[in-house]
Amino acid sequence: MQLNGTEQQAKLFADRASVSPSLRSLMSVPDEREAQPPGCLKWSEDFFKESACDGVPRIADSTKGLWRRLMWSALFLTAFGVLVSQVFVLVRFYFQYPVSIDITYNFSKTLSFPAVTFCNLNPVRNSKIPGSRFEVLKDPRPTDTVVKDFGSFSFVSAKGTAAASDSNKTGNSTDVGDNTFGGMDFDLGGYNYQSGAIYTSFINALDKVFTKTFQDEIKNKHKFEELHPTLEELKEMGHQLDDMLLDCTWKGLPCSTSDFVTFQNDKYGNCFTFNSGQNSSGDSLPVLSTSKPGPTHGLRFAVTLQQEEYIGSLSPIAGIRVVVHCQNVTPFPEEEGFDAAPGVSTNVGVKLINVDRLPYPWDNCTDGNREDSIYEEAYGHKKYSTQACMKSCLAKAVVDRCGCTSHEFPFMKERICATPAVNATEAQCIEMVYEDYQLDQVVCDCPQACQ
Numbered sequence: 001m002q003l004n005g006t007e008q009q010a011k012l013f014a015d016r017a018s019v020s021p022s023l024r025s026l027m028s029v030p031d032e033r034e035a036q037p038p039g040c041l042k043w044s045e046d047f048f049k050e051s052a053c054d055g056v057p058r059i060a061d062s063t064k065g066l067w068r069r070l071m072w073s074a075l076f077l078t079a080f081g082v083l084v085s086q087v088f089v090l091v092r093f094y095f096q097y098p099v100s101i102d103i104t105y106n107f108s109k110t111l112s113f114p115a116v117t118f119c120n121l122n123p124v125r126n127s128k129i130p131g132s133r134f135e136v137l138k139d140p141r142p143t144d145t146v147v148k149d150f151g152s153f154s155f156v157s158a159k160g161t162a163a164a165s166d167s168n169k170t171g172n173s174t175d176v177g178d179n180t181f182g183g184m185d186f187d188l189g190g191y192n193y194q195s196g197a198i199y200t201s202f203i204n205a206l207d208k209v210f211t212k213t214f215q216d217e218i219k220n221k222h223k224f225e226e227l228h229p230t231l232e233e234l235k236e237m238g239h240q241l242d243d244m245l246l247d248c249t250w251k252g253l254p255c256s257t258s259d260f261v262t263f264q265n266d267k268y269g270n271c272f273t274f275n276s277g278q279n280s281s282g283d284s285l286p287v288l289s290t291s292k293p294g295p296t297h298g299l300r301f302a303v304t305l306q307q308e309e310y311i312g313s314l315s316p317i318a319g320i321r322v323v324v325h326c327q328n329v330t331p332f333p334e335e336e337g338f339d340a341a342p343g344v345s346t347n348v349g350v351k352l353i354n355v356d357r358l359p360y361p362w363d364n365c366t367d368g369n370r371e372d373s374i375y376e377e378a379y380g381h382k383k384y385s386t387q388a389c390m391k392s393c394l395a396k397a398v399v400d401r402c403g404c405t406s407h408e409f410p411f412m413k414e415r416i417c418a419t420p421a422v423n424a425t426e427a428q429c430i431e432m433v434y435e436d437y438q439l440d441q442v443v444c445d446c447p448q449a450c451q
Contacts, residue, residue, distance in 0.1 A: 005270070022307035038402065055079075097362045111352055113288045116274045116299055117323040121339070122315040123224070123269035124237040133236070134227060137311055224314060227248075228407040228416045232265050238269030239306060248301040250291065265380050266408050267334045268321055274299060277327030282380040287327055295347055305342050318342050326348060327381040327404045331373040335387065357450045364451040376409040386446050395436050402429035 057075040061067050104187040130134055229237070238312050241257045248255040261280055275288045290297050323337035331337070340346040357365040367384060374392045376382055395409045404426060406418035420427035436442050 013349040034208065043233065057147075098359060099362050102157075102387050110289050110291045113275055113290050113298065114324050114326075114350060114352075115276050115327050115329075115331065117271055117325065117329075118303070118323045119265060119268035119271035119333050119338075120239040120305060121268065121317060121319050121321060122239065122310045123234070123267065123304075124229075124311065124314070125239060125309040127309055129311070132237070134224070134229075134233075137224060137314065193295075220373060228408065228419070229266075230425065231410050231415075234264040234266075234269050234410070235262075238264070240270065241272050243306060244303045246302045246304055248299075250288065250299055251297050254284070255299075264410070265333060266410060271331070273322075273331070275327070278380060290315075322346075322348070324348065326383065328380075330373075330379060330383050330388045332387055332391075355451065356450065359450055363450075364447045366447050367450045373410060384449050386448055388444035390444055393446060394433070397437065397442045398430055398433050400424055401433055406430055406434075 058064060058072045059076060061069070064248075082199045124137075126132065129137060165195060180433040228418050232327065241262065243258055245257055245260075248259070250259070255274075260274050262270055262272055262275045265271050268339060276285075277287050278284055304318060305318050305320065310318060317339075319339045319341050321333040321337050323331040323333050325331045325336075357363045359365055359367075372392065373384070373388050374389050376393055388428055392410075395405060395412060398404070398406050398409075399412070399414050403414075407416055417423070417426040417430055433442070
């Protein structure tokens with residue numbers, strides 16, 4: 001069929017009218033009704049109408065009523081605001097690096113045995129005092145004072161018969177039949193005092209004796225600290241493992257002094273560590289392990305305290321200080337551990353608790369030294385610990401501010417500060433540093449260990 005020009009033009013317009021606007025825009029044939037390109041408003045309307053986001057096409061639909069479009073706009077903005085707030089909360093929570101604690105209990109057939117350190121509570125031996133600069137620590141025995149002060153008392157037995165008398169007085173002792181002394185019935189070890197006045201004198205004498213002993217103990221401790229013993233003096237004058245160790249077994253097999261490493265502590269003198277992970281030369285040794293519980297499958301040792309070598313004013317009690325710790329970690333018996341009394345058997349059961357902390361940015365823990373440890377150079381203890389870091393920080397603060405080191409750190413290369421009697425300025429300087437340290441005014445970067 002043939003069409004003339006007018007019919008062809010009419011047919012073209014009819015076909016164009018049945019095509020969608022999006023397809024008409026792609027056709028090369030010009031449309032007289034769309035001679036001008038659509039503006040931004042028209043383009044935005046088309047975009048929102050074809051959007052897959054819920055609610056947006058209904059907002060852009062101009063055929064809907066105004067109130068309906070406003071309602072959809074409010075709903076859309078509300079949902080969009082909730083979305084933005086949730087995204088903000090999640091992003092902020094993410095950058096807070098939250099940590100969840102996961103506790104796991106495992107039964108292991110074989111565990112590494114910890115290091116065991118013990119020290120005699122007496123830092124220096126009494127036999128090493130004569131002829132040394134520590135001779136000022138040697139005091140007369142308190143028993144001399146007790147005998148002298150108690151010599152003026154007369155005791156009578158429960159029946160009134162004299163059991164002890166004053167050798168400096170004459171006359172017969174008085175028999176007290178009703179066992180009443182100044183309105184009080186007082187008995188001590190089967191003996192009664194003659195009168196209330198003697199009872200009062202006895203109590204006063206006891207108070208004087210023990211007060212003097214306590215005062216002498218404090219004085220001697222201060223004297224010992226002020227004398228600033230060096231490592232060599234502590235090593236030489238302290239108790240020796242060869243003299244103390246009587247018996248030692250590990251898992252039923254004999255062990256000896258060669259299985260212990262010796263180091264010096266400013267309060268306890270010589271201390272001895274078993275299974276330290278290194279020998280006396282600082283070389284690494286394999287860590288011992290055990291697979292069965294019980295004392296027969298662990299460490300057993302017996303020591304003699306050498307109480308005849310005790311200086312009573314320095315060590316009013318006898319025993320050893322025991323610390324259980326990890327290998328290559330500096331033990332601090334003055335701050336941790338427990339005392340084992342003489343004459344008894346002390347059994348210690350050990351459980352391993354392993355704590356793993358996440359490093360930065362989750363936590364501020366560390367596996368290395370934030371402060372260079374002074375104990376690593378002195379004893380070869382390379383593993384980080386918060387206590388060693390804090391003490392290293394304190395020692396460096398004393399050196400920086402006072403130009404010398406405290407007696408607490410005799411292994412440092414710097415000169416030990418003088419005693420108050422020799423140089424009061426240095427003593428006051430150390431006291432001020434320790435006071436600032438206790439008030440957290442000495443800045444120390446010592447976080448917890450990551451493991």
